[in-house]
Amino acid sequence: MAWRRGKLTAILLIFEVVFIVLFGILVVYDDQANATATQNSLTPAQGGADADNNVLRAYYPMFQDVHVMMFIGFGFLMTFLKKYGFGSVGFNFLVAAFVLQWATLMSGFLHLHHGKIVVDITTLLTSDFAAAAVLISMGAVLGKVSHIQLIIMAFVEIIFFSINEWVGLTFFKAVDVGGSMFVHAFGAYFGLAVARVLYREDMVGHSKEGSNYHSDIFAMIGTVFLWLFWPSFNAALAPGDDQHRAVINTYFSLAACAVVTFAISSAVEKDGKVNMVHVQNATLAGGVAIGTSADMMVHPWGALLIGSIAAVLSVVGYSYITPFMADKLKIHDTCGVNNLHGMPGVLAGIIGAIVAAVASPAQYGNSVYQIFPARAPIENSTELATIQAAFPAIEAGNGRSAGLQAGFQMAALIVSVLVALVTGALTGLLLRLPIWDQPEKDSMYEDEDYWEIPEEEAVDMNGSLEGVGHKKPDSRARTESDTNNEQDTKV
Amino acid sequence: MAWRRGKLTAILLIFEVVFIVLFGILVVYDDQANATATQNSLTPAQGGADADNNVLRAYYPMFQDVHVMMFIGFGFLMTFLKKYGFGSVGFNFLVAAFVLQWATLMSGFLHLHHGKIVVDITTLLTSDFAAAAVLISMGAVLGKVSHIQLIIMAFVEIIFFSINEWVGLTFFKAVDVGGSMFVHAFGAYFGLAVARVLYREDMVGHSKEGSNYHSDIFAMIGTVFLWLFWPSFNAALAPGDDQHRAVINTYFSLAACAVVTFAISSAVEKDGKVNMVHVQNATLAGGVAIGTSADMMVHPWGALLIGSIAAVLSVVGYSYITPFMADKLKIHDTCGVNNLHGMPGVLAGIIGAIVAAVASPAQYGNSVYQIFPARAPIENSTELATIQAAFPAIEAGNGRSAGLQAGFQMAALIVSVLVALVTGALTGLLLRLPIWDQPEKDSMYEDEDYWEIPEEEAVDMNGSLEGVGHKKPDSRARTESDTNNEQDTKV
Amino acid sequence: MAWRRGKLTAILLIFEVVFIVLFGILVVYDDQANATATQNSLTPAQGGADADNNVLRAYYPMFQDVHVMMFIGFGFLMTFLKKYGFGSVGFNFLVAAFVLQWATLMSGFLHLHHGKIVVDITTLLTSDFAAAAVLISMGAVLGKVSHIQLIIMAFVEIIFFSINEWVGLTFFKAVDVGGSMFVHAFGAYFGLAVARVLYREDMVGHSKEGSNYHSDIFAMIGTVFLWLFWPSFNAALAPGDDQHRAVINTYFSLAACAVVTFAISSAVEKDGKVNMVHVQNATLAGGVAIGTSADMMVHPWGALLIGSIAAVLSVVGYSYITPFMADKLKIHDTCGVNNLHGMPGVLAGIIGAIVAAVASPAQYGNSVYQIFPARAPIENSTELATIQAAFPAIEAGNGRSAGLQAGFQMAALIVSVLVALVTGALTGLLLRLPIWDQPEKDSMYEDEDYWEIPEEEAVDMNGSLEGVGHKKPDSRARTESDTNNEQDTKV
Incomplete structure (x- = not known):
């Protein structure tokens, strides 16, 4: 395999050089991180920034939680494959580190300020979110593609991911605080479309596709960190009471989801045993399912209910839908991302639309215009002036009704899934080019060809x-x- | 074992439905997390809440540390059992997720506001603390009970745990910032009483009750995260300088405890070797032992001393007291919770009483009334007025002397241990009902009967x-x- | 080996007693953590401290990240040795807990306030940093020395580490926000000098010195947590926008470093495979290499470039320099600390000097005097008065030019490496005394002699x-x- 030697090296180095050049041309520090900014050379009394309240402090703890989710959470969750542990945690690491840079650029292209990409702590956070989408897609093809294919997939996916999210947020003005539509559903269906196009019969029922006792325990490291820090994932970008509510809702959704996962797993398994696959994955579906509505007034009981439904959906998915898809639809989903991110992401989008449809100023106060910015009255209206008198942070919106907002939420969901499927399929075709060295049957689900093994x-x-x-x-x-x-x- | 299939599923689903109904009737967001609250629709200047200073921000980092302790810390600490790794981290996950919901309700019943249970970030935190008590009890019976028994135990224990803590805090006005009396000692003696009642000879000296090389390393993941985040556990609910002091005290207590654990382990083991059991557990006893007095003026040297004593107590416990209890008292303690939580918890209570007995306004200033609220002068007294003039946060108390406060501290400790023993024993009797499917000898300390094994x-x-x-x-x-x-x- | 029994116990207990006594005589709480301080008994309006803005809150999240790096990060990184997992995570735990106490004292001796060592959260943080130096040195001798030798080494190293850092910061007024010179380079070259003096031929090519599949995955737990939390390590002690910038720079440096590590690893390995040793270690070199300049205006592209160079340097080090050093220089470096901490630390120092040489008030504003305090104008100068009018936090400095500061940066780097080499070699001589029980060949890289093995x-x-x-x-x-x-x- 001397061919691969040059190839991976060349691809990665070319990308890295391009990144450095583009960063050099385009990327600058936000004023909050820029020594040159005058505000950082003056006291607050003179109009300077308050060093003790740098925006970094507000975001940093949740940012680090999300950061752990990407690299420990996803990385170890995938180590369940008994012979692909290096690839799981290692390629997860490579892909995510690659995406952190590329997503900073791609997202930046769409949000240029005076021709520059301005980075602060929220940039780092949103680049981590973008990494989530790719890592989810990676779960669908885990063990079946080369590291080179993963890098090419990550590169292409981030382009479509960024555009889809930008369209959803900017044009549809759909809201999705936890990224369930734009990150989870998108990443899952993109990955499943790739998996469909790359499908070969020898991928299914492969002798090396399975866990062993210790690989399953390694995977639980990933599961538990994902489960613990999911409230940060869903709440990191929300302000004030919205953020507080997103934490509470996600916490309770996940608690119920974990309990119901055990209940349903034991119901569908032979002898009433519990299946580790369900515990590793379905317990997390509650975090996805509440993602879109996490900052909305779903109430604690609603959070429990959403988490419970997600658990049922996810366990049933692992037990019945994944085998069906592999057998009948020729979609082989290594990690079952359809059950953890796909269907729960769609569920999240639907719940978000329903909750949006019943959101009223009576219940939300002015927060309704903060959570759904398109519902704020249009510019120069007297309604807007009234609201801004009490709450100046509200900006002019589109004067949407609750129902209209719900419609746009559904539209954003549908578009996200469709864009993911189409662009994923196209990416799959690209990945079938022999140049990317897709592994043969004997090299699948195994580190052997990619790693020096002790x-x-x-x-x-x-x-x-x-x-x-x-x-x-x-x-x-x-x-x-x-x-x-x-x-x-x-x- | 088709019997179990329906049983676990039914029990968990019934509980979850009840939780959802009770949450629907009773649980509401705190104003800090409630979009409906007027304060969240106004600027601070108009009397609104300051979104940048939502109470979430103050608690969230320590909350997440405690959250990690419950699910990674306790979960992995128990994976030392070589054939019970799935059960350790998996049932820990199930039980804790169950308790997060149930403790929110039980604690809420005792602290209703206008007939409602009001949740904010501190609710999530205290529900995690409640989970600690049950997970400690679980350590005493680990591998010897069914998952159904664990759920029933968790359900019953939380009732008594919540009442005992409520009595201790509200009536005795004992203080216990790190929960060493109300969480650690209670959880340990409750679990030991359950273990005593469930005792069967075939539980002791079981061939599967042991670790292997890698299971011991997995357990260290739990140990180290518990050790690292223990300062958050002890300090999360304290304010200002008290919190700062609790962090410093716990940090130094644990550092000394780790060093002395190695010293004593090497002293009691054959050939001067170090025992992994001690490193996994006794190193943490310093966090328990300083729990009650963590926010008091024990001084850094006092913290080192307390941690050192706890290490000696705990190692000696593992080496001599645990075997003695199994042989003579018919109390088989799988994880040695008596040594990590029981005796160090009692030690913590005694230290807390001693430090309370010498706490004077001369040393603590007005903090003495903040740390020991019952020592504040009684309502409408001139003493109270003087104090409140300087420090309005102080509320009217009982005008207790230092000695009287120390007496109540001891009373709370004794009552906690007694309540734990009695209610634990009763719970043990309940758990002996055949309906809960206690495992037979061959199924103990082993995942086989409960989990699909790869x-x-x-x-x-x-x-x-x-x-x-x-x-x-x-x-x-x-x-x-x-x-x-x-x-x-x-x- | 009954001899060891008494020895480890005696040494640890003697140290712990001395620590307790010295803490009792010298160590006091900072006012922010001291109930006795009047400020904690008054409201802010009366000149009291604001409990909601206790300094603890500003530092705690990053402190805990660094704490995780020391005990989980370094501890698990070293578990790659297949038969030395207990020793890696266990002795790392012992040594670090020992150093937390000893470094508090040693650093305190050099920074006495009115004859007392005053501790607050920043003390805990700097004691953790000091632990890093010793844990790095430990990496060079891992598996080749007894636990007793590790304790003696830690004791001696902290003395020289503290003095070297104090000289560098106080006299040279060199800056090193991420400790790359004073912690990483110092720790690495100290450890390598120890390794050189302890060198025996039978240490090299030892059959037990290697990893296995699962030990390599355990090691990745350490790697990934180190990688994730390195921004906290580099930024924890910086203020305001400097801190924000240090986070951004470290994040991007590490992202590029991870990608380039895979590229170069695949280039230097047979068949283009990736080497786990590189992924575990070289991916982190970007955190070291940007350490000194993390708070400077290196710009995001500069961070990517620095991380990329560090990756190349580190992988090349593992592949070519480490074998060369073992064969020709008789320096056997178990963990390759020269490649992760040594050379990248030197690189960091050089980069720091270069960036310092071009740092101008035009680019940094008054931050230039905050980042490089020696560049502030001298006391009573009109220049100083002008600066202080805008930014009172700037203190009088030495009026150094950019070039002079760069010279002092280089001087501090060279002195750190030389002091490390000389004091490390002396410490190596001390460690050769037979009394410390250096292991024989059969006992190296193996837990057998030191731990009860299941x-x-x-x-x-x-x-x-x-x-x-x-x-x-x-x-x-x-x-x-x-x-x-x-x-x-x-x-």
């Missing part, structure tokens, strides 16, 4: 099995003596 | 051993071919 | 291999029957 492993994992003739060795011989062993013991 | 495991963990005839296979056959393999290779 | 391991890890005669058992017999097994199966 030598001892060849003995630890297979040596004893060889000795008793259970199956042929998985690991390739690394030394002459290993090779001899293999030959000696093959049955 | 198929390969049957080969990885036992296959090769079968081949050389060491012991009979632990994993049940999952497929026909597996069954054949087993038969083929049995010697 | 009994089952003898079967799980080797039993099956014994059965098929691949190699002789690694684990020592623990019971009579184990011993018999060994004898039966030895080939």
